[in-house]
Amino acid sequence: MKTIKVVAAIICDNMKEKNKIFATARGYGEFKGGWEFPGGKVEAGETPQQALAREIMEELDTEIKIGEWVDTIEYDYPSFHLSMDCFWAEVTKGHLELKEAEAAKWLTKDQLDSVAWLPADISLINTIGKYMK
Numbered sequence: 233m234k235t236i237k238v239v240a241a242i243i244c245d246n247m248k249e250k251n252k253i254f255a256t257a258r259g260y261g262e263f264k265g266g267w268e269f270p271g272g273k274v275e276a277g278e279t280p281q282q283a284l285a286r287e288i289m290e291e292l293d294t295e296i297k298i299g300e301w302v303d304t305i306e307y308d309y310p311s312f313h314l315s316m317d318c319f320w321a322e323v324t325k326g327h328l329e330l331k332e333a334e335a336a337k338w339l340t341k342d343q344l345d346s347v348a349w350l351p352a353d354i355s356l357i358n359t360i361g362k363y364m365k
């Protein structure tokens with residue numbers, strides 16, 4: 233099966249405290265309406281961090297500081313294998329403008345289960361919850 237290498241940002245209000253994280257709903261394609269973390273496919277020659285900074289600028293017109301690695305999700309969708317590197321992040325410049333997503337929410341730990349996550353993100357949500365206040 234084909235592997236797609238993706239990076240995702242778990243953008244927090246504050247990387248030390250992690251009171252809230254930023255989730256978006258996909259605005260197009262096969263998974264439209266599913267909730268996820270902003271990011272996308274890594275292009276040839278890019279480091280995960282470079283790909284992530286580029287994707288966040290493209291999707292949200294925002295500059296981020298990328299922090300520690302959170303988890304790498306390996307998930308088999310029917311037509312491809314997803315390998316997704318996830319990093320904590322914080323906004324350094326910009327206002328998280330939704331260029332591609334159809335909706336967005338800041339979620340507290342208690343609200344993590346309140347949106348319909350993409351299938352690959354379910355196990356990630358459990359991990360993230362352990363780090364939040």
Ligand SMILES: Nc1nc2c([nH]c(=O)n2[C@H]2C[C@H](O)[C@@H](COP(=O)(O)OP(=O)(O)OP(=O)(O)O)O2)c(=O)[nH]1
Nearest residue numbers: 238239240263268269270271272273314350352353
């Ligand atoms: N960004 C992101 N993608 C996710 C998550 N969970 C998940 O299953 N995916 C899947 C959906 C897509 O099949 C793939 C990401 O591809 P993408 O379409 O966002 O990549 P891209 O921005 O480079 O887009 P494109 O130009 O190919 O449309 O990973 C997640 O939390 N964040």
